[in-house]
Amino acid sequence: MFTCPSWSGLCRRGTDKDAAAGDQQAVEIVWTHEKEPGVGSPPQDETTGFYKALWSFEARDDEEVSFQKDEVLRVTRSSGGWWTAEKIVDGARKVCGFVPHNYLARSNTIDAxxxxxxxxxxxxxxxxxxxxxxxxxxxxxxxxxxxxxxxxxxxxxxxxxxxxxxxxxxxxxxxxxxxxxxxxxxxxxxxxKHHPLPSTGLLTKPCARRRPNTQDLSHHTVDEWELPKSQFALEEQLGGGYFADVYRGRWKGMVNVAVKILKNDSLDHREFQLETQILKKLRHRHLISLLAVCTDAHPFYIITELMEKGNLLRFLQGQEGKSMGLSSLVEMAVEVADGMAYLESQKSIHRDLAARNVLVGEDNICKVADFGLARFVKEPFYLSESKTIPFKWTAPEAISHGRFSSKSDVWSFGVLLYEIYTYGKCPYPGYSNNQVFPLITTGYRMPAPPTCPADIYQIMLVCWSACPEERPDFSELITLLENTTRYDEWRPEGCTDAARPQEGASVAEKRGADVTH
Structure with a gap:
């Protein structure tokens, strides 16, 4: 039975005087540039108080609270991704329960x-x-x-x-x-809104914000995410491969998910659980969220968030992908690099980065998938079936000595860039899978794709440096990619950005500028 914390014991900011003090504090945080929370993130100091709903939410069990966009809730306890809140209607408390914190922003602050x-x-x-x-x-x-x-x-x-x-x-x-x-x-x-900006005119209306996914299926699955298969209804098949088939699914008829059904029936149950327990803690805006696993019997299920447009390879090969301009391709590359930079910061290695393992969602947002699965799901198959080893994406030191690292992931990212700028064509055209490794060890590198900008090709080449230490890390790759194209930035006269590399600078010069500044 869920018990709501005491109204008087935990919610102390109900008076006009307290609210005014809270507003003043928020203004001071914004303009003194103290580190303040992002949209929907926990405030730095007191986290209880009044919050505005940025999106509507439908409760998924009896202990959660449904609410509509713009409704006011009073948070009484904040911890992790699910907070305890009381719903306020006409100034009176109506219902109390768990709510997803990333749907809320503190009232009367810039976040709202x-x-x-x-x-x-x-x-x-x-x-x-x-x-x-x-x-x-x-x-x-x-x-x-x-x-x-x-x-x-x-x-x-x-x-x-x-x-x-x-x-x-x-x-x-x-x-x-x-x-x-x-x-x-x-x-x-x-x-x-009433006085035009240079080259854009008047501000008209706010951009629509994407509704975020909740971090978990419900507050119950935060810790109890080993779930029975009976809770998931399989719908149409979305894809399949050597290691798994992927289906659209529904959890308890309420939440759309992707269900990956693994084909390897020899997986060790305990190792699988330990690995996925680590993966579930990796959360980033450009990584696919692992929501649950089903391991009560083979085949094992991996439950993740659903990305409606499928994998990046098929997207690029389709009509919508082929119509994308070069600036949109850079955006996709930056988002993949952003997700990989997070993995790198967490000392996690992907081992199988390729367009087929990046998923595309609403507004063409890209998220890295299958991270962490290569070692214990894919490699046993690769070793037993040498013809299926993805030589075309794999760094030479990983092929020859099994030395996987973030730097070998960077090599793979260079190949993924080739896939992006050829709209999904297979790398090393004209060469078989087994011909590639001896080819690259002699110094061969793929030529630039026909429509690929020169600075993007230079980034590919630096990713393919023979010495792993000479390859950039992913945070550096983000900067290099951002510097390849610029949207018009209007700056007042006399305001400069000394750290910005000059137009036409080489990748090496840009890397030097980034390090220097």
């Missing part, structure tokens, strides 16, 4: 503004705004991915996205143009 998107890089902002079509003036405000204390105003224009750095003066005033300064982001946004 419909145009504030938290921390995003410019490629992600481009992706979000592109989903709105060519409508001019659609906008969002984001925290800079490179400078977590700074803000950027991103605005959709005809066939382009413009990014305006929001500067802060020594006395805390905010401005895009030094001639117009404001005390808050709200004032700045309101001003440009």
């Amino acid at each position: 503004q419909p145009w504030f998107f938290g921390q995003l890089n410019r490629f992600e902002a481009q992706n979000q705004l592109s989903a709105a079509g060519d409508e001019s003036g659609v906008f969002l405000v984001r925290r800079s991915d490179k400078d977590a204390k700074g803000y950027v105003l991103s605005v959709g224009a005809v066939a382009a996205v413009k990014h305006f750095k929001i500067f802060q003066s020594v006395d805390g005033e905010l401005y895009v143009n030094p001639g117009h300064r404001f005390q808050s982001l709200e004032e700045l946004v309101e001003h440009y």
